[in-house]
Amino acid sequence: MSTLKAVRGTRDLLPPExxxxxxxxxTARRVFARYNFGEIRTPIFEDTSLFARSVGEETDIVxxxxxxxxxxxxxxSEKAQSLTLRPENTAGVVRAYIEHKLGDKGLLQKLFxxxxxxxxxxxxxxxxxxxxxxxxEVIGPPSAGSExxxxxAEVLEMLASFLNELGIKDWKLTxxxxxxxxxxxxxxxxxxxxxxxxxxxxxxxCQRRAETNPLRVLDCKVPEDQPIIEALPKIAEYLDDDSKTxxxxxxxALDACGVPYEVNPxxxxxxxxxxxxxxxxxxxxxxxxxxxxxxxxxxxLSEAIGGPKAPGIGFAIGEDRLILTxxxxxxxxxxxxxxxxxxxxxxxxxxxxxxLARELRRTGLRIELGDGSFRLKKSFExxxxxxxxxVLFGEDEQKSGILTVKDFATGEQVKVARADLIHHLRG
Ligand code: AMP
Numbered sequence: 001m002s003t004l005k006a007v008r009g010t011r012d013l014l015p016p017e018x019x020x021x022x023x024x025x026x027t028a029r030r031v032f033a034r035y036n037f038g039e040i041r042t043p044i045f046e047d048t049s050l051f052a053r054s055v056g057e058e059t060d061i062v063x064x065x066x067x068x069x070x071x072x073x074x075x076x077s078e079k080a081q082s083l084t085l086r087p088e089n090t091a092g093v094v095r096a097y098i099e100h101k102l103g104d105k106g107l108l109q110k111l112f113x114x115x116x117x118x119x120x121x122x123x124x125x126x127x128x129x130x131x132x133x134x135x136x137e138v139i140g141p142p143s144a145g146s147e148x149x150x151x152x153a154e155v156l157e158m159l160a161s162f163l164n165e166l167g168i169k170d171w172k173l174t175x176x177x178x179x180x181x182x183x184x185x186x187x188x189x190x191x192x193x194x195x196x197x198x199x200x201x202x203x204x205x206c207q208r209r210a211e212t213n214p215l216r217v218l219d220c221k222v223p224e225d226q227p228i229i230e231a232l233p234k235i236a237e238y239l240d241d242d243s244k245t246x247x248x249x250x251x252x253a254l255d256a257c258g259v260p261y262e263v264n265p266x267x268x269x270x271x272x273x274x275x276x277x278x279x280x281x282x283x284x285x286x287x288x289x290x291x292x293x294x295x296x297x298x299x300x301l302s303e304a305i306g307g308p309k310a311p312g313i314g315f316a317i318g319e320d321r322l323i324l325t326x327x328x329x330x331x332x333x334x335x336x337x338x339x340x341x342x343x344x345x346x347x348x349x350x351x352x353x354x355x356l357a358r359e360l361r362r363t364g365l366r367i368e369l370g371d372g373s374f375r376l377k378k379s380f381e382x383x384x385x386x387x388x389x390x391v392l393f394g395e396d397e398q399k400s401g402i403l404t405v406k407d408f409a410t411g412e413q414v415k416v417a418r419a420d421l422i423h424h425l426r427g
Contacts, residue, residue, distance in 0.1 A: 009121070009129025017323070021132075024166060024322055025114055028134045031162045032112045036155070037136055040111040042092035048082040053305050054091040056272025057215040061087045065119040085118035088271070090298065090314050091305070093137050097308035101378060108144045108151075112136035114319075126289035132319035135295075139302070139312030146311040148302065149246050152277045152297060152323070153253030153314055159293065160259045165375070168283065168325055172294065175279045176267040177247040178215075179239045181300045184275065186240040188214055198228050220268040234265045243276055250277055273298040277313065286321055286330045293317035339425050341364045341383030344372035346393030353393050356418075363422050384408050389425065 013021060048068050055062050067085040088094055093111055096102070102109045109232075114134045122129050138155060141148040156173065163171050179182055199210035202217070202225045209216040220229060238248070254261055259277075269278045278296035286292070287352055295315025302310035330336055340360070344353035350372045357369045368386045369381050383390040392404040397418040403421060406413040416424045 005286050007129070009123040010047055011128065011130075017327075020323055020326060021319070024319060025134065027161060027166050028112070028114065028317075031158065031165055032136060035110065035158050037110040037112045040093055040113050041095060041115070042086070042089065042113065044116070045085050046092055046095065048084040049093055050091050050305060051084055054094065054271075054273050054301055055088065056213075059272055060216070061119060061271070063212075065121055067118050067120060072367050087119045087314060088117055089113050089115065089133060089135050090137060090273070090301070093135075093314075094139065094298075094301050094310070095310070096135075096306060096309065097310065098302060098305065099138055101142075102124060103141045103310050104141075104306060106141060108138055108140035108146055110136070110138050115126050117316075119229075126286055126318075126321050128288070128320060133316040134322075135314060135316035137312055137314035139310050139314075141308065141310060147246075147299065149249035150253060152250045152313050153259075155295070155315065156250075156254060156261070156279060157257050157259050159315060159317075163281065163292075166322070166326070167329070168292070168322065169329060172262065172284075173279060174264045174267050175251070175254075175261045175277070176235070176280065177239060177243055178235055178266055178268055178274055179243045179278050180275055182380070183235075183238050183243055185238055187233070187235050189258065190233045190238065191215065191217070194232050198232075202228060208345070215268045218268050221389050229266070235268070236265050242364075246276055262421070267316070269294055269296060273301040273304065275299045279315070283321075283325050285325055289321065291318065292321050292325065326350055331334070338368040338387040340389045340391050341368045341370055341379075341387035342391045342393055343374070343379035343383060344374075345368040345376070345392060345397075347372040347394065349393055349398070352398055356391075356393060360422060360425065365425055380406075391421070391425075 005403055051066060057063065066087050069083060071081045071083045073080045093113065096425060097109060112135065116130050117133050118130055120129055120276065123129060136155070138146065138151050145151070161175070179187060192210070195210040195214055195217065199207050200208070203220065203222045206217050206220050206225055217232070226334070264379070267278055267280060269280070274296040276297040276299065280294045281292045282290045283292050284290065295313070297311070297313045299311035301306060301312065304331055341358070342353050342357050343372045344350050351370070353369060357367045360367045368383070370382060372383065381389060388408055390406050397403045402415050403418060404413060405416050405424060
């Protein structure tokens with residue numbers, strides 16, 4: 001056997017799992033279309049400086065996780081260029097927004113993407129070096145209403161609808177405001193000051209973060225550090241009136257449409273470009289890597305990479321983690337079973353049974369069809385593996401129009417008139 005294997009942190013996606021990936025992507029396309037988002041596809045690699053200037057030099061992503069290389073010059077007149085496999089997609093979308101002058105029409109741009117991202121992280125369950133994100137951005141000139149808290153609430157409501165439609169159960173939305181471009185530096189200065197005495201008593205990562213990127217200290221999971229972190233200044237105390245009003249309006253709009261959330265003052269997220277609203281949807285079933293998706297507002301990002309003022313809000317869903325969650329749910333639930341197994345009694349009943357199955361399937365019921373050559377015992381065994389009920393369909397049943405239906409879970413066996421069968425199977 002060849003010793004060549006997929007590179008550490010990357011994987012092959014094979015059938016039947018790929019069906020699930022397609023279902024997730026189709027659901028995203030369908031839901032996002034209802035909110036009038038259009039698809040954008042940006043290159044897999046970009047100029048390295050794009051990420052350094054947007055995501056931030058001091059972030060974990062840029063400082064240690066990027067796949068970067070010097071692209072050799074082909075002609076003497078050309079300079080070598082530093083290129084990077086995209087570690088996230090927001091920077092590329094905003095670059096494209098600037099490059100194609102998408103804001104010139106004075107309207108909001110609502111763009112979504114689906115594609116692989118690359119980070120040199122330590123691989124573990126739910127964390128890969130090539131992983132997939134489904135994301136979206138709402139960006140535009142301030143005159144288009146791009147700063148409005150309604151945009152934040154609408155994006156969050158869309159995500160809640162997407163997860164519900166996909167059948168993800170028990171997700172949790174956590175929300176915070178990291179303040180405006182002026183609140184954040186004041187808070188970071190206060191944090192730096194508070195950490196001066198405290199950092200030496202913290203874990204080595206926090207000691208480093210206290211110097212390079214103090215906000216990241218809030219993400220620390222080391223138990224011994226928690227009491228220190230709880231006592232640090234809170235961002236909420238540093239928000240100016242505009243930021244407070246903005247955040248209150250986001251929360252009020254979510255309350256109005258019934259999207260549940262929790263405010264967590266420690267949610268700051270790892271990318272430098274966030275301003276005001278930041279959020280995360282998590283799922284308990286994922287273990288240590290429990291973030292299903294994350295996002296937030298980035299009012300200064302366009303300007304940071306040389307573009308016009310173009311506030312925006314966006315998110316990136318970890319598609320790999322959505323799939324893990326769906327798979328775990330399918331395993332835990334007795335679901336996956338068809339509504340009924342139609343068992344023809346004798347080969348002569350095969351064709352009439354196909355017709356019955358067709359009638360039931362037309363109403364949306366999930367039906368497995370057996371085979372009249374099976375003995376009754378075998379039909380029960382196979383039916384029990386594939387469906388929650390078995391419908392016996394022999395010549396007598398066909399003549400009398402009364403069928404026998406057995407529920408595998410309860411063991412209950414009843415006679416049902418053919419005309420009532422659909423109603424019975426739905427119950
Ligand atoms: P971020 O771009 O860091 O805000 O991440 C957004 C989402 O992408 C996270 O909530 C995860 O679900 C997912 N994600 C980030 N990094 C990885 C990774 N290395 N492997 C798998 N999923 C990831």
